[in-house]
Amino acid sequence: MDTLTVIVLLLLIIILSFLSYYRKKEYEAKKKLQKGVISILRSNSELAKRTWGYDVRRTPLWDDHIRLSIVTGLLLEQLASEIDDLTKTRAELSAVFSHMKDSVMLLNAKKRIVLVNQAAEVLFESTGEKLCGKHQLQVLANSHLTEKIDQVLEHMEPEHFSMQYQKNGKLNLDVQIIPVFEPDPRERKLSGILLVIRDITNSELLNQMKTDFVANVSHELHTPLTTIQGFSETLLEGAYKDEESALKFLTYIHEESKRMGRLVDDLLDLSLIEAGEVVLRVEPLNLKSIVNDVFVDFALLAEEKAIALKDSVEDDLPLVYADSDKIRQVLYNLIENAIKYSAEGGRVSVAAREKGAYLVVTVKDTGIGISQEQQRRIFERFYRVDKARSRASGGTGLGLSIVKHLIDIHDGEVGVISKPGKGSTFYFTLPLAEK
Numbered sequence: 001m002d003t004l005t006v007i008v009l010l011l012l013i014i015i016l017s018f019l020s021y022y023r024k025k026e027y028e029a030k031k032k033l034q035k036g037v038i039s040i041l042r043s044n045s046e047l048a049k050r051t052w053g054y055d056v057r058r059t060p061l062w063d064d065h066i067r068l069s070i071v072t073g074l075l076l077e078q079l080a081s082e083i084d085d086l087t088k089t090r091a092e093l094s095a096v097f098s099h100m101k102d103s104v105m106l107l108n109a110k111k112r113i114v115l116v117n118q119a120a121e122v123l124f125e126s127t128g129e130k131l132c133g134k135h136q137l138q139v140l141a142n143s144h145l146t147e148k149i150d151q152v153l154e155h156m157e158p159e160h161f162s163m164q165y166q167k168n169g170k171l172n173l174d175v176q177i178i179p180v181f182e183p184d185p186r187e188r189k190l191s192g193i194l195l196v197i198r199d200i201t202n203s204e205l206l207n208q209m210k211t212d213f214v215a216n217v218s219h220e221l222h223t224p225l226t227t228i229q230g231f232s233e234t235l236l237e238g239a240y241k242d243e244e245s246a247l248k249f250l251t252y253i254h255e256e257s258k259r260m261g262r263l264v265d266d267l268l269d270l271s272l273i274e275a276g277e278v279v280l281r282v283e284p285l286n287l288k289s290i291v292n293d294v295f296v297d298f299a300l301l302a303e304e305k306a307i308a309l310k311d312s313v314e315d316d317l318p319l320v321y322a323d324s325d326k327i328r329q330v331l332y333n334l335i336e337n338a339i340k341y342s343a344e345g346g347r348v349s350v351a352a353r354e355k356g357a358y359l360v361v362t363v364k365d366t367g368i369g370i371s372q373e374q375q376r377r378i379f380e381r382f383y384r385v386d387k388a389r390s391r392a393s394g395g396t397g398l399g400l401s402i403v404k405h406l407i408d409i410h411d412g413e414v415g416v417i418s419k420p421g422k423g424s425t426f427y428f429t430l431p432l433a434e435k
Contacts, residue, residue, distance in 0.1 A: 002433035103197040106180070109190055111136045111149060123197065140165070145175065152177045152193050162200070174198040209410040221263065224256035266398040269329075270381070273405040280326065280409065283432035287327075287359065291350050294331045300338060302348070307339050317352055320359050320430040326406045327430070333399035334363040334426050341367035343425070358412065358429040365425075370418040378416055379404040403428070 044079060084135065097356075105119035107113055112135055113295040114127050131139060134150060139230050148159045159177040164170055182189040194331055240246045244333040288311070295309050296390040302309050322336050331350070338348040348364040377383045381401045406429045418424035 015247075029115075059349065092185040101198075101319065104129075105195040105197070106179060106192060107136055107149070107195065108192045110151065110341070111153075112138065114192065120197070123199065130363055132321065148175070148177055149193060152179055153190065156181075156188065156190055162338065170201075172201045174200045177180060203306075217263075221325075222261065224260045224371040227256045228253050263398075269406065270402055272397055273402065273409065278409065280323040282321055282323050282410075285322050285324055287317060287320055287325065287352055287361065287430075288315060290324065290331060291327050292329060294335055296337055297299040297332065301336075302339055305342070305346075306344045307342055308347040309335075310347060312349050312351035314352070317359065318354060319433040322410055322430050328408070330362075330403050330406050330428065331363070333403050337399060338363055338365035338367065338424075338426075341368070355429070358433055359432055360427055360429050362425050362427045366423045369422045370424050371420050375416055375418060379414070 024034070074223045089266045100117055100119055103123045104115075105113060105120050106115040112133060113131050116124075116131050121127055121131070122277055126139075137146065142165065143162060144161075144163050148161060151157075156179045158179060159175075161175055163173050163175055165173050178196065180194055181191055182191045182319060210313060231253050235246060235249055239249060244354040282411075282434040291311055291313050295311060298309065301307075335350070342365045348363070348365045351362050351364070374383075379400050381398055383400075403426075404414050410430055412428070412431065414428040416424055416426050
């Protein structure tokens, strides 16, 4: 054997050795990959079985890679569906969060604003972009609130309290501070706090109005009841034997009972109107005929006080679209007040003019007049310009409040122009029938 042959044989041996080595490595790599595929297939198959109750490993397929592809496809499909559900849920929660009536503000553990809703933007007169990132003190500079936030951060317990906030006047706020924890349930770690703020200014005002209303009703009923009780006791003690005194006392009792009846009627009217239970029977009306009828009702009272009643309503005015009984009640209350608050020898006049799509009706008197401060409250329930005169004349203090509500439900406006000692002009508007 020559040298060349030996060299060739050695090269062949080396090549075969390398091939054998790499084939062994390739086999080991395939085995390793196969184990990985089987391992992945096993875990994914378990997940698929729990999700759909379907065991892919029992499927008569000849290749684990195919099984793995099927399982992976199913899992990806499930993942996509869950992502869609999460996206939809997030959008729904975002809509609810944004449109909550309560102001909501999320702070991080350093008391910096992370998130606000639309109500909070309105309350603090800013946008979410400007509010987010700011420290709580830059937005709500309130020592009581800061103290409560620090307590929540320290003790990790919610707080609920009321506070006042200055914003074009004083607002009363109901505040809840709720700790927010990290999602890991194994450790109670605080990630931030949630502020839920409700403006209760109007609620407290309403409660005060209810309290005042009950007090006023009690007071108004107490006066005639006391009178009735006193005169009836006097009669029972023997005054009934004196015919003149008995007649006088019975007259007082009768007048006070009528006063109570008027108060109850006005309360019922007002409660029905405010509850929205009044049914309007609207139709085209001739205002002048209603004014004439009301003037007839007050002719005797006006004559007793030498008050001149003047009807300045033109005959050719357009018809209004309104409820005849309700407008009669409005005019009755306004003319009655005008006569009551005018001195003897005064004058009360009613006029009307067309303005756009409405008829403006005015009731003018030569009475005591109303100050600017009183004009702001004149349409409140039980408010009186001259309390002594109103009670002496049997007024309930509800007439102007009823007038305002009745005109409001006719889509009209009501107001007053007056100066102390110069008389008053009350006006209201009614829609024209032709418009």
